[in-house]
Each structure stands twice: as structure tokens, then as C-alpha cells.
Amino acid sequence: MTTTARLEMTEVVKTFGPVRALDSVSLEVGAREVHGLLGGNGAGKTTLMNVLFGLYKADSGTVRIDGREVTITSPRDAIELGVGMVHQTFLQVDTYTVVENVVLGTPLEGGSHRAGLAAARAKIAEISERFGLDVDPDAVVEELPVGVRQRVEIIKALYRGAKVLILDEPTTNLTPQEVDALFASLRTMVAEGMSVILITHKIRETLAVCDKMTVMRDGARVQTLDRADTDAEHLAAIMVGESHGSYETPTLTEAVALGTEAPGAVVGEEHVGGFEPGVSVVGATVRNDHGVELVSGFDLEVGKGEIVGFAGVAGNGQVELAEALAGVRPLERGSITVHGSALSGKPTAQWLDGGVAYVPEDRHRDGILPTSGITENLILGSHRSARVRRRGLIDWRAARQRAAEAIDKFSIRADSPATRAGDLSGGNIQRVILARAFAHRPRLLILHNPTRGLDIGSTRFVYEQIREATAAGCSVVVISEDLDEVIAIADRVIALYQGTQAGEWASSQVDPYEIGRRMTGLGTASVGGAA
Amino acid sequence: MSEFLALVVPMWVVFTLAAQGTILSGRTGVFNVTQEGVMALGASVGFVVAYKLESNLGGLFIAFLVGALVGLVLTVMTTQLRMDQFVVGLALFFAATGAAGLLYREVIGVTMTPPKIDTLTKYDVPLLSDLPVIGEPLFRQDYVFFFVVVLSIAMYWFMQRTGAGLDFRSVGENPKAADSLGINVNLARTWSTIVGSGLVAMAGAYFPLHFTGIYTDGMIGGRGWLVIALAFLGGWRPLYVVAGAAFFAGMDALGQKAQVIGLGIPHQFIEMLPFVATLLVMVFAFRWARQPAHLGLNYDRESRLAG
Numbered sequence: 001m002t003t004t005a006r007l008e009m010t011e012v013v014k015t016f017g018p019v020r021a022l023d024s025v026s027l028e029v030g031a032r033e034v035h036g037l038l039g040g041n042g043a044g045k046t047t048l049m050n051v052l053f054g055l056y057k058a059d060s061g062t063v064r065i066d067g068r069e070v071t072i073t074s075p076r077d078a079i080e081l082g083v084g085m086v087h088q089t090f091l092q093v094d095t096y097t098v099v100e101n102v103v104l105g106t107p108l109e110g111g112s113h114r115a116g117l118a119a120a121r122a123k124i125a126e127i128s129e130r131f132g133l134d135v136d137p138d139a140v141v142e143e144l145p146v147g148v149r150q151r152v153e154i155i156k157a158l159y160r161g162a163k164v165l166i167l168d169e170p171t172t173n174l175t176p177q178e179v180d181a182l183f184a185s186l187r188t189m190v191a192e193g194m195s196v197i198l199i200t201h202k203i204r205e206t207l208a209v210c211d212k213m214t215v216m217r218d219g220a221r222v223q224t225l226d227r228a229d230t231d232a233e234h235l236a237a238i239m240v241g242e243s244h245g246s247y248e249t250p251t252l253t254e255a256v257a258l259g260t261e262a263p264g265a266v267v268g269e270e271h272v273g274g275f276e277p278g279v280s281v282v283g284a285t286v287r288n289d290h291g292v293e294l295v296s297g298f299d300l301e302v303g304k305g306e307i308v309g310f311a312g313v314a315g316n317g318q319v320e321l322a323e324a325l326a327g328v329r330p331l332e333r334g335s336i337t338v339h340g341s342a343l344s345g346k347p348t349a350q351w352l353d354g355g356v357a358y359v360p361e362d363r364h365r366d367g368i369l370p371t372s373g374i375t376e377n378l379i380l381g382s383h384r385s386a387r388v389r390r391r392g393l394i395d396w397r398a399a400r401q402r403a404a405e406a407i408d409k410f411s412i413r414a415d416s417p418a419t420r421a422g423d424l425s426g427g428n429i430q431r432v433i434l435a436r437a438f439a440h441r442p443r444l445l446i447l448h449n450p451t452r453g454l455d456i457g458s459t460r461f462v463y464e465q466i467r468e469a470t471a472a473g474c475s476v477v478v479i480s481e482d483l484d485e486v487i488a489i490a491d492r493v494i495a496l497y498q499g500t501q502a503g504e505w506a507s508s509q510v511d512p513y514e515i516g517r518r519m520t521g522l523g524t525a526s527v528g529g530a531a
Numbered sequence: 532m533s534e535f536l537a538l539v540v541p542m543w544v545v546f547t548l549a550a551q552g553t554i555l556s557g558r559t560g561v562f563n564v565t566q567e568g569v570m571a572l573g574a575s576v577g578f579v580v581a582y583k584l585e586s587n588l589g590g591l592f593i594a595f596l597v598g599a600l601v602g603l604v605l606t607v608m609t610t611q612l613r614m615d616q617f618v619v620g621l622a623l624f625f626a627a628t629g630a631a632g633l634l635y636r637e638v639i640g641v642t643m644t645p646p647k648i649d650t651l652t653k654y655d656v657p658l659l660s661d662l663p664v665i666g667e668p669l670f671r672q673d674y675v676f677f678f679v680v681v682l683s684i685a686m687y688w689f690m691q692r693t694g695a696g697l698d699f700r701s702v703g704e705n706p707k708a709a710d711s712l713g714i715n716v717n718l719a720r721t722w723s724t725i726v727g728s729g730l731v732a733m734a735g736a737y738f739p740l741h742f743t744g745i746y747t748d749g750m751i752g753g754r755g756w757l758v759i760a761l762a763f764l765g766g767w768r769p770l771y772v773v774a775g776a777a778f779f780a781g782m783d784a785l786g787q788k789a790q791v792i793g794l795g796i797p798h799q800f801i802e803m804l805p806f807v808a809t810l811l812v813m814v815f816a817f818r819w820a821r822q823p824a825h826l827g828l829n830y831d832r833e834s835r836l837a838g
Binding site: 056106 | 693710824832
């Protein structure tokens, strides 16, 4: 490179206790460049960026911005040096308005607070205009949809004059339309001289928007490539690691879910012929925690061995629907029958006996007992079953035996079955929850964002497990904000909008843009966007 | 009526002062539960200093400093060492309660007739104090009353009407967001807890300095705990706290009045009145009252668990 790079990180090391999260990682990003940071869960992408943003303190290594060596010990330093970061979970004060969130931590211009806010409002309007980031500055952020909240997050960084913008998995909750708009905004930014770092695990997105990409694996940099010198197949191979000798060409399903293959290419796997009736939901009506009726008169049939996928923007009744199907949330009206037994209104224990298994969205809150060991977490729900009982008490030897087997089978990275679940990484917690769900020998399996945050290997493993379950006649409901995933694994895709079915497609006939329109409440009129 | 108001207003001063101190730290996410102990300590320190130095202002000031010291311990334990706020708070409650009695016995000793100090001088608000019925009880007050009025307005102004207040409140709502925008979370929590705890101790010092002129163990009588309830009832907002404090003070005065009249009900039941009324109000208040989202939760920047 002839000119100095905008950003140079050299041999950065970060350890969390005994875990070496970053093993001497170097990264170079030029001006006017969208740089993709690619890798599976636990690869260290976010950790590296948290170091750059001053949230984590690196053990060693140097950072240069525009050729000058800098010390970043807090986000304040990073902001002053022109580094902005959009986190995966938005860092916003829910009860504040957009403009209040944007100005937080900055001195306001003008004589009074009111005048300062007015000036900020004008500046936000100017930023919105310039980069195509449309927001209402006086809206309270907790009332805004995810896509808009993300724009607020980007505006926050731009308002502070960021010249290096980091985005952590920004497309997870977006519709295809919103992804397109976001990428257009990013291109505008680099055209104006900014640098953008895009953390992602989706190869297709990287190829669509990045100029360069760095692949990370197990806390180390594997390779940095030019967009022109690579393709999807090549990147996938590097991500999984040819050196491990374990790389196999992904199946079509996996390829679509990983974003190396365009959706719609799943035809070959279409299930021929119908399914035997399995799960039937009639007129289900569910209230949310605030007593609002979010799902009304919902009908659903899932055949034995069928996978039904729900696509939708978060907050459109997914959680309520999933919990109702799992028997965790009571039905206001309606009924649920699983493989012949009517379960609605019965106690949870009977749902479990009826073969209903649930993988919740919020792993920490609803999925595990963080201070209990893996063993305890794995037998939760089946602690009444004969498999772990002896003389009316829990047979801990058998339970530990099962835990050890699960750790092995699901390759949970833990020291022992006694390791506290809360000490595991997000991906490993998900493996524990999945191991528990599959151990139930389920007849109805409800999966909410089952592979979020998992690497390619784990994702493939989850899909294999799902397929194994359906082969045994299990009915599967997959609810995911990852549209690619829903399209890839489901036999039937249903768009969810405000708790109602806004459209239904066989997986061979889906058009992601059409699903995107439906799940944001737009009508049937096709605008003609091709996949 | 006039007589009843005269009972209510000083108690309003106590409740408002202590509750403003509580919400000041609460707004940055530090849930202070030391009030009952810190108020007792404030009463003891305030009395002893006022008695020895023959200066009521000195008593108030030193009480503030000692309360601030307890606040400093609380904030170091919770922000630096990340110990559980509630557990540390309870421990400090016991320590402060014990220290209050100890200090009095060490300095004054056990006496047949307890030593007495002059209570605070009252000042008239020109014109207003001449009003019938409400004039005397409302507008003939000592300087602590005027201080509390100014403090409440200033806190409202700071929190709701300034950019610094916006930053300040964000620490209790979402410390990670605040941190990511360069706001110093620990600094905000530290100073708000120190100042807040100092104000709580001052509220305690008001007991000997205004009401009795003497110090006795247990003179706070559970009002410190009610302050926590008041903070919730007031939704952790300065002006709502002012209104809520009037209600709590009213209940308190009613209890006192009922004892004097002697309704033939055992006084233990009458003393329960403010607590029972509080319980009833809180049952309904909790439905609408908001609280800082991270109240009572410690912040660890590098924690991988916290969302």
C-alpha cells in the first residue's frame, strides 16, 4: 500500500482468564474501504473490535490510526480518535428520545439545553439526509422497530464525527430491503472518505459490500483477501479451516443458511408428497406480558416430520407464539394438539411428557440456570423421567453419565460436567440447551433463533440434529430472524406480522424480497424486486 | 388544622431530604438501603457536634460529611469491588446503627438527664408568614426547610433540564450505553452516592436539631425504611418525591396526633399506621411507578454475561 492505512492493529493479544481470546491478531484497514471481518462464533471478531473501541483492555499489541500510534483505554478515547461502533445489542437508553440518545455524553452547543437539542436535531437531520438514514428525532427509541434503532446507532457514531465505523453483525434483524438500504448507506460513507469495518458471519453479505475481508478463526487472523481475489466457496473453506482437514463442501441447505448460495436454490430437497397430520393449533389467542393480545385466532398445522419456518421482524409475536406452542404461556382461547394428545390447559409437566421441547430465544434468561452445572441443566425437565431416577430420587451417577455423553456428542467446550453453565460462551450454552431439547426425543420441537451466534460447524450440527428428529417423525417449528436460515431449512415458510400469518410459501417457491415486504406489513402488490 | 400542619411540615423536611439523597444515587443505579442506619448516625453525630461546638450548622455539616463517608464505603464496595449492593447496604445499616449509639455513649456517657441543645432558629418568610392558618406552619421555618426546597428544585432542574442531567440519568438506565459514549459510569455513581448519603445523614441530624434537642437510640423509628418506599412511590423523580413526602409526613403526623388524643387503641397499632398506609399505597404505586432500569445492578465493562 502506498499511503498509510487509516487503521493498523498489530499483534493484539487479549486473554479472559485462561482463555486466549485474541492470539496476536493484526488488522489493516484503508481509508475509503469497507472491510469485512469474517469468522464463526468465538473467532474473536467482536473481541478485537471491543479492544479497538476501548471496551476491552488488550494485554499487548499496538493500534495506529492514520499512522500515529494511539492508546485507547476507554470508549471516550476511541470516540475522540474518530472510532465509532454499532454493537449487536444496541446500546441505547430505551426511555430517551432519538435526539437524547444521540447527544448523550457530548457537550451541547447553544446557550440552553433546549437550544442545544434543537441544534443537535438539525445536525441529525443533515446526517440522515446525507447518508440515507431516515429517523424521527423525537421518537422514543423503545417504540421504534429494530431497523430504525440500528439507524439511530449509526447516527450516534456519525454525530461524533466517526471516520472508522465498526458494525457488529448489523444485518441479523433486518429485512432484505433494509439490508440493501444499509449497504447503500455504507457505500456512501466510504465514498466520502470513511472506513467501515463490518463484522459478519455471512459470506454473501461480505461479498456484496466489502472491498477487503479478513477471516478470523479461534482468536487468530487466518488471511486477509481482496474482494476481487475470492469467491464464496473459497471464503467458506478458509472460515471452516481446510487445515483442520474437516472441511466438506456444504450441502445446499447449509450454503443458503450461510449465505454462500442464493435462496431459492433449495429445490432439490423439497419434500415430495404430504405429511401425516401431527401438530394442530386451532384459534390460539395469546397475550403478552403487558396483557396485550399479540396473537389472535392463530391456526397452524405441522405434519409429522415437517419443518415449518416463521420469518418475521423481532417483536411481531414470535416470543409469545413460541411460548404458547411450548406450553409455557397460557392460551387465552384455542387449543393445541400434539400427535393426538390435547395439551392446552394442561400443566407444563404434561407438555414435557407429551414430547414438547423448546429452545428459547433468550438463552441466559429462559434457557439455563447460570449458576448450576451442565449436569443439572441437562436433566432439567426430564428430572421426573425414569432415566435419571432411582428409588424416588435423582440418580446423579446416571445424570452425570448422560451429561458426559452430551458434552462429547454436542462438543460442548467445558472442563467437566460440573462446569457452571453461566461460565460457558454463548455458543456452548446453546449447545447445552439443544442437547437437552434433543434428549427429550421430541414430538414437537420449537426452535427460536437456534443457530444465532453459532459457527459453521455448530450450525451444520444443529441442522443435522433437526433432520434426524424429523426423520423420526418429529414436527418442527423454527422461528428465526435470520430469513436465510428459515428459507434454507423449512419445508414451508410463513411470514409473521403483528401476530398474524402475512403469507405462506413452499420453500421451493420463496422470494426473499416478497417475504421481506410481507413481514413488514406491506401488501401483496409486487414491486418486482428479484432475488 | 394549623397545629396539624405544624406536625406535618418538619416531617416533610425529613422525608424529602432523605429521599432526595436516595434518588440521587438511585438514578445512577446505586440502590442505597442504609438510610435507617445512616440517619441514626447523622442524628448522633449532629447532636454530639452541635453540643460540643455549640453550633447547629456545624452539627449538620459534620453529619453530612460522616454520611458521605458511609456513601464512599458503599460506592467503593459496589463499583470498585463489585459486591452486591443490597448486602453491602444492609451491613452498613447495622454498622452505622451501632456506631451511632457508640459515639453518643463514648462522648456523652450515660446520664440521668440527657444533655440538651437549642433547636434550630426559625425565620419568617416576609408577608407569607402572616397568612391565616397556613402562614405560621408553612412559612415560619428553619434554614434546613429552605435548603430542602432549593435542593428539590435544583435536582429537578439538573436531572430534567440539562445535558449533564441527561448523561447522569443514562448511567442508571443503561450503563453500558453510557460507557460506550464516554460517560464515566463509576465516577457518576461515586459522587452521587457520596452526596446522596450525606443528605440522608443530614435528614437524620434534623431529628435532634429540630424536634427534640436530645439524642436517643432508635429515634429514627423506621422512617429510614419508609424513605426507600418513598423513592419508589416518587418514581425516582425529585418533584414527585416532594409530593410523596407530603403524604408520608401526613401519615406520620396522623399517627402522632392519634397517640396524643388517645383513642383507646393500643399505641403500637397507631404507630403502625404510616407503615400500613405505605403498604397500601405501594401496592397500587408499583403498577405505574417507573424506576431506573439498572437500579441495584453493578456494572462490569468486561462482563460477557451482561447484555
